[in-house]
Amino acid sequence: MSDAFSKFKEYSVAEFFTKNRQMLGFSGKVRSLTTIVHEYITNSLDACEEAGIMPEIEVWVENAPEEKVRVKVRDNGPGIPKSHIGRALGVMLAGSKFNRYMQQRGQQGIGATGCTMFSLITTGQHVKVVSDYGGKRVKADIGIDFKSNKAVLTEVVEGDSPEGGRGLYVDALFGDVKYEKSSKGVHEYLRRTALANPHATIIFNDPEGARFEFPRSVEQLPPRPFEVKPHPLGLGAHDLLEMSKRAGGYSRLSAFMQNELARVSLNKVKELQELVPDVDLGMKPDRLNWEQAERIVRAFQKVKWIAPATNSVIPIGKGQVEKSLNNILGPEFVYVTERPPKIYRGGIPFTVEVGIAYGGQKPSPGGELMRFANRAPLLFDAGGCAITATVKNIDWKRYNIRNFDDEPLTLFINFSSVHVPYTSAGKQSISDEEEVVDEIRNAVQESLRNVGRHLSGKRREKEKGQKRKVIMRYVGQLSSDLADLADEGEKEGKLKETLTSIIERRFE
Amino acid sequence: MSDKAALEKLEKLGKSMVAQVEKEKSPTFETPLRSRGNIDFDESYGFLRLGAKKEERTFLNVSQARTFMQTVAVANKTKKFLQEGLHTSIRGLFYQLKFSLGEDLDEDLFSEQSESNALIEDLEVSLGIKREDLHLTTDRKGVVAGNMVVTDSFGGEETKINCAKQGRSGWMVPSDVDNGMDFVDVNAKYVLVVEKDALWQRLNEDQFWKKDNCILITPKGQASRGCRRLIRKLADKGLPVYVFTDCDAWGWYIYWTIKTGSMNLAYLGRDFSIPEAKFIGVTMGDIDEYDFLKKLTIKAKDIDVKRAQEMMEYPWISRHKEWVKELKKVLKSKKKIEQDALQGQKLTFVGEYIREKIGGEKWLP
Numbered sequence: 032m033s034d035a036f037s038k039f040k041e042y043s044v045a046e047f048f049t050k051n052r053q054m055l056g057f058s059g060k061v062r063s064l065t066t067i068v069h070e071y072i073t074n075s076l077d078a079c080e081e082a083g084i085m086p087e088i089e090v091w092v093e094n095a096p097e098e099k100v101r102v103k104v105r106d107n108g109p110g111i112p113k114s115h116i117g118r119a120l121g122v123m124l125a126g127s128k129f130n131r132y133m134q135q136r137g138q139q140g141i142g143a144t145g146c147t148m149f150s151l152i153t154t155g156q157h158v159k160v161v162s163d164y165g166g167k168r169v170k171a172d173i174g175i176d177f178k179s180n181k182a183v184l185t186e187v188v189e190g191d192s193p194e195g196g197r198g199l200y201v202d203a204l205f206g207d208v209k210y211e212k213s214s215k216g217v218h219e220y221l222r223r224t225a226l227a228n229p230h231a232t233i234i235f236n237d238p239e240g241a242r243f244e245f246p247r248s249v250e251q252l253p254p255r256p257f258e259v260k261p262h263p264l265g266l267g268a269h270d271l272l273e274m275s276k277r278a279g280g281y282s283r284l285s286a287f288m289q290n291e292l293a294r295v296s297l298n299k300v301k302e303l304q305e306l307v308p309d310v311d312l313g314m315k316p317d318r319l320n321w322e323q324a325e326r327i328v329r330a331f332q333k334v335k336w337i338a339p340a341t342n343s344v345i346p347i348g349k350g351q352v353e354k355s356l357n358n359i360l361g362p363e364f365v366y367v368t369e370r371p372p373k374i375y376r377g378g379i380p381f382t383v384e385v386g387i388a389y390g391g392q393k394p395s396p397g398g399e400l401m402r403f404a405n406r407a408p409l410l411f412d413a414g415g416c417a418i419t420a421t422v423k424n425i426d427w428k429r430y431n432i433r434n435f436d437d438e439p440l441t442l443f444i445n446f447s448s449v450h451v452p453y454t455s456a457g458k459q460s461i462s463d464e465e466e467v468v469d470e471i472r473n474a475v476q477e478s479l480r481n482v483g484r485h486l487s488g489k490r491r492e493k494e495k496g497q498k499r500k501v502i503m504r505y506v507g508q509l510s511s512d513l514a515d516l517a518d519e520g521e522k523e524g525k526l527k528e529t530l531t532s533i534i535e536r537r538f539e
Numbered sequence: 540m541s542d543k544a545a546l547e548k549l550e551k552l553g554k555s556m557v558a559q560v561e562k563e564k565s566p567t568f569e570t571p572l573r574s575r576g577n578i579d580f581d582e583s584y585g586f587l588r589l590g591a592k593k594e595e596r597t598f599l600n601v602s603q604a605r606t607f608m609q610t611v612a613v614a615n616k617t618k619k620f621l622q623e624g625l626h627t628s629i630r631g632l633f634y635q636l637k638f639s640l641g642e643d644l645d646e647d648l649f650s651e652q653s654e655s656n657a658l659i660e661d662l663e664v665s666l667g668i669k670r671e672d673l674h675l676t677t678d679r680k681g682v683v684a685g686n687m688v689v690t691d692s693f694g695g696e697e698t699k700i701n702c703a704k705q706g707r708s709g710w711m712v713p714s715d716v717d718n719g720m721d722f723v724d725v726n727a728k729y730v731l732v733v734e735k736d737a738l739w740q741r742l743n744e745d746q747f748w749k750k751d752n753c754i755l756i757t758p759k760g761q762a763s764r765g766c767r768r769l770i771r772k773l774a775d776k777g778l779p780v781y782v783f784t785d786c787d788a789w790g791w792y793i794y795w796t797i798k799t800g801s802m803n804l805a806y807l808g809r810d811f812s813i814p815e816a817k818f819i820g821v822t823m824g825d826i827d828e829y830d831f832l833k834k835l836t837i838k839a840k841d842i843d844v845k846r847a848q849e850m851m852e853y854p855w856i857s858r859h860k861e862w863v864k865e866l867k868k869v870l871k872s873k874k875k876i877e878q879d880a881l882q883g884q885k886l887t888f889v890g891e892y893i894r895e896k897i898g899g900e901k902w903l904p
Binding site (some may be wrong): 475498501502504505508509512513514515516517518519522526529530532533537538 | 549550552553554555557560561563564565566598599601603605607608611614618631639641644646648757
């Protein structure tokens with residue numbers, strides 16, 4: 032490798048990071064801290080689930096001198112073998128999650144390495160790691176060599192894990208971040224993560240030493256997401272072009288499409304060829320150009336396809352969300368929707384789950400909207416999100432709710448899909464695709480109808496009580512007058528007794 | 540209705556409600572609906588009455604509970620009045636019932652008199668009884684002169700009243716002419732009802748009632764309940780009834796209330812209407828008949844015109860073409876004449892006018 036090239040590389044990685052901090056979620060001091068915790072937690076959850084372990088994750092945020100903040104995360108996952116530690120925490124864009132067409136937590140892609148880099152840039156410190164893997168313990172400080180985009184491991188100590196020891200412990204120092212107990216802070220992020228991941232136990236220790244435990248509500252791991260082939264209706268010209276360039280081993284575009292896309296059969300290829308007579312589908316895939324890709328994508332829209340398989344979408348599940356909301360909020364009433372997957376952009380399956388809780392423990396007294404994409408809380412960019420916009424347009428009065436902001440409501444909305452239509456690279460808000468908006472609205476309305484029924488029942492009860500009180504006031508006078516009027520004064524007491532019991536029965 | 544009969548009705552109402560409670564049911568009673576949709580005109584007799592629609596008052600309904608209790612309280616209180624032989628006004632009743640419902644309740648049985656008016660009507664219609672029968676008095680209004688002797692038993696004393704010997708003031712019609720009041724002798728040819736007291740005084744001074752032998756009555760505007768009952772009773776004795784009012788919609792409406800009853804008080808029904816009454820004037824036609832009246836008309840007010848329009852729409856009025864003609868004249872000319880105007884040329888002309896109308900049978904139905 033020539034000097035010039037490595038220099039370019041050094042420049043490019045650092046440059047990439049600084050220039051794209053915003054894109055990676057490192058914008059604003061509060062948000063940066065939340066992003067750091069998000070990256071570690073997501074990795075831990077994924078590692079546990081992949082290894083079939085019920086996750087138990089503990090997070091510490093501590094204030095350090097010079098306005099620095101220390102973040103520590105410990106999980107009970109499988110740990111990382113020494114050979115992989117560097118790659119996992121010290122190499123940019125090394126994740127295995129790229130270009131996999133499967134349902135994943137809102138992943139920034141640069142993951143824990145991004146945190147390592149952020150720590151280096153803001154404090155010059157390396158990240159301390161302790162990994163217990165298969166009975167072996169590795170302790171190391173991890174940094175990044177920008178020149179070679181390689182992890183730098185120092186202070187490496189190897190040994191045996193303590194009895195039953197397993198998991199990963201990360202300890203890192205950051206600058207340019209700030210802890211805040213707000214709706215965008217770490218505490219709220221972890222509370223919501225716990226809500227959307229009822230199989231995980233999450234413990235948070237805040238800078239003031241307070242400990243918050245969100246115990247798991249279910250003893251079952253969620254089903255693993257799996258890779259699916261993209262459906263032709265879900266592809267744009269850009270996607271098709273990129274896939275065809277990447278696909279090796281195919282000599283013909285038609286074969287590539289039959290094998291790499293869903294629902295493309297030999298017959299469908301023939302149909303397509305008739306629609307695009309000028310494009311030779313027998314060409315080598317890497318020879319496809321933009322214009323041809325565009326024409327093929329247009330032809331995709333004209334062919335009648337078998338609908339895409341919707342089993343790639345894995346919602347949290349009605350029962351799980353119910354347990355979770357009950358467990359963490361302890362509300363008076365809970366309703367969770369269970370709706371079949373829908374399709375947007377003609378080919379992308381998705382589901383919307385809405386859980387609504389009335390009453391219970393809440394950080395603020397009024398209505399609270401919680402957005403999630405594939406179980407990951409969306410705390411930022413609420414303004415541009417289809418979920419927020421749809422909820423804003425709800426006519427609350429139809430559901431016996433005077434004003435969302437004044438009611439003790441928690442609205443939990445999880446969007447699940449292999450492909451979440453984020454509005455921007457920040458991955459914090461969902462774009463207003465027509466089918467997505469419709470489905471969110473329908474799901475929210477379904478949940479509101481149920482909460483509305485609960486509330487009107489409550490109101491009826493209250494009104495019944497008030498009615499009973501009103502009528503009861505008059506029983507004494509009426510009994511006395513009635514007995515007198517009928518010339519049966521001796522019956523006054525009995526009349527009063529009977530009237531009281533009639534009223535109690537009628538308005539019980 | 541005798542006090543005994545009224546007492547029985549009240550007691551029966553009480554017993555039926557007690558029986559309902561004993562059957563574990565809400566106490567209720569039925570009352571004819573008094574809304575406009577349930578008012579119709581009785582063709583055969585000629586008066587406004589309530590139709591067959593009824594509604595139920597029940598205690599176990601939040602919106603009715605308070606009024607229900609109040610109605611029973613009023614019924615029970617009037618029962619006491621009947622037993623004690625004492626009378627009082629609705630205001631007096633209101634004060635009798637204005638007390639707290641209990642130490643722990645910040646609520647009075649009655650807080651406004653207006654609350655009691657509607658439920659007294661309820662009692663009247665549902666029991667088929669007049670408030671006067673329940674010893675509830677109304678304001679007195681109306682003056683009588685004529686060859687008529689009555690006895691009045693009140694406050695434990697019986698008085699004989701000769702209406703021909705009441706000088707310039709006349710005999711004031713009491714609020715109740717049914718209970719404790721009886722005719723001893725009525726020796727007259729007809730009844731003349733004059734809208735205004737001023738005209739009554741004119742005719743009294745002229746000794747009109749003596750010369751023409753009639754019972755001269757002024758209701759002083761809209762006729763009171765007592766006044767209407769008195770006229771009804773005199774009509775029952777076979778005396779023709781003639782009504783003399785201003786020539787405007789207001790005066791004419793006074794006539795129609797006497798004749799058929801009004802919509803508001805349709806629940807009073809037949810006992811308070813005099814369908815055989817005839818209208819002798821003043822009419823718009825009189826302007827053509829009596830030249831001097833032309834100059835004595837005054838401009839009709841908006842309210843007169845509006846009332847005239849309403850009267851045209853009442854079927855029991857509009858079926859008389861003579862009245863439609865009169866009303867149309869008002870609507871066209873927007874003029875009216877007061878009965879006082881008849882004195883315009885000569886004070887004693889009023890009597891001549893009446894004689895000409897009755898003698899010449901120049902009346903409207």
